[in-house]
Amino acid sequence: MNQELEIIANRLMQASTPEEVFGEIKARYDEMLFVLQKNYRAIAKIAHPDMYHTKQEQLLAQTTFTLLTDWLGKAREKIKAGEYGKRVDSSKTILRTRKREYSVEGSYVQERIFNLYPCSFIEDGRVHQSVLKIIREWHDNNLAENETRALRTLSRGRDAEQFSPYIPNLIDAFVYEGAGADRQAIVLEKYDGWYSLEDVYKAYPAGIDPKDMAWMWRRLLVALGFSHANKILHGAVLPRNVWILPQEHGLMLVNWYSAVFDPLTIGQRIQAIASDDAGWYPQEVVRGEIPSFGTDIHMSAKCMVWLLGGDPQRKVLPESVPTPLKAFLKGCILPDRRAPQNAWNLKEEFDELLGRLWGKRKFHPFSMK
């Protein structure tokens, strides 16, 4: 066996950064790629399968050469992003998945089911900021699997091109092994400038203008229509899981861990209904009945009543809300199977009502004060 080849093969297999493969590159930024290419060629000469005649050497060279090409790609990315040769911050955790490497910060936010860690990765010549969600208790791993499955199905599903802005962008999903257990982890794009409906409620405790509620609900029904067309029930349409982007009237439905695929055919129940959330659900579903697509719609209407300053449990709305709108909302907060089942149709009906109430639709500016 060729000794040089063995040394190179070992180095490439054990390396964890492109710097370990190609070494330090002392050059101006615009010359770095050139120097990299030179270093690459020096190694490629040794690793190229054509250089060898025995079967064993050829096999090793083949594997080594593929690895080398891979490392070359990573080095180029890093140079383009201006990250090559930079010292790695030792306070960060580096995770490698089958897709790429993530640099994760230790400062985390603790939510009910997940811990959220800021994380970043390099791709297409730039640094991408993202969020790493890790299941807190491994017994809940199936919830993360649920979320991954739902987001993946939707991102590839029917009308995904048109409606994918209504769901978070799933970047990666994997198992994190640490602290004595395997935990499911999800990487999502990081979204700045968004507010949950809980934030909106805090900013407008007396209730928002019904015209603002109108655009929020229309968009929420679009998100549900898209999801239901792909046979996925969100299963937790709660104020904290509906996010808006105020100026642009953007809306996103997040936290898909309670999602149920094709509930009426498969007959699966919603997992993990927290007792303090129970009031938002149709009571039949809390009691363990199989949910329907009406479950999501019922819950979305409750969110709207709450945002308007009303009481979703008692179905009471402030005087300032136009009577037909009150009736419309109450007509959606019905026992599960009697709640509207089709979000697209309901949106059409709602649009008709809006036309009758306020005439031609106009953009209604909204801010978080």
Add this chain to the structure above:
Amino acid sequence: MGSGRWSTNVYDEHNHFKAAAGKSIFDYSDGMHKSGRSTWHVHKSLDPKGCGVRESRDNDEHPESTAIAVMFDVTGSMGSIPVTLQKKLPELLGLLLRKGYVADPQILFGAIGDATCDRVPLQVGQFESDNRMDENLENIFLEGGGGGQQTESYELAMYFLARHTDIDCWNKRGHKGYLFMIGDEMAYPSVKRHGFRDIIEEGAERDIPTAEIIRELQQRYHVFYILPQTASNGRDAKILGFWRKLLGQNVLELEDPEAVCETIAPTIGMMEGTIDLYAGTDDLREFGTADSTLKVVTTALENIPVNMTKAKTLSGFLPGLR
């Protein structure tokens, strides 16, 4: 169960002994076939009836056990494949250990037939970590039945694993076990409430749709379906589509049934994060796997769902997890 020290040549010795005694490793099956159909029955070591649960346990010898179940279709459509599997599968444990794909594997072998018409539609061994698993494998009766309507009782096998196994890897570490089913037909659409009284000795609370039992099983197991291309329905798009719909990318097409261990083992290695695709492909070449099989397996390995594979921590650790 699941205890015992494995020595890689135990199987060989056992085999030599049997050969010397003039018996084949297909003893049980051969013997049974010589008697009449009405007398066919499941070997008592594999009888799921009233067995409670099959357990995979951590112990001093195997502190980090991983439960691995391999169950194959023994109906007629599989042709001579079950015989090949019975011959090749004993190599699985050695391969997993030699390559370090997984720390303490405990393997259960079983067989699947058709609950609507077969005498022996479900056979399930124990999770074992030594040559006792080979005895289980030998005791599998290759009935060769089946109904000829492209469905077999896979759902029953999945029901059994979902409700009648207790695995420490999951209980203690949230680490999923594995199920590999090898076959060439579809499952029935549901586990029938009264359909398996005689087989597992209980009735489910209701008919359970197969998709639902798969979901339940997947909470504790990674579930794979291996479709041998040389089986009667090995190239039937309907069969492939059926399993793809239920298991997504976890359906592996297998060119050559002789390569069954070489398919299962690196798949586990990839899932465990002990090897990456390069190392996996490399190992396969080393096994002398045929190029066509290599391509099929590599494609399958590439397609293993990423969310199921482990990330490698290169440095540091994440706070806030206990």
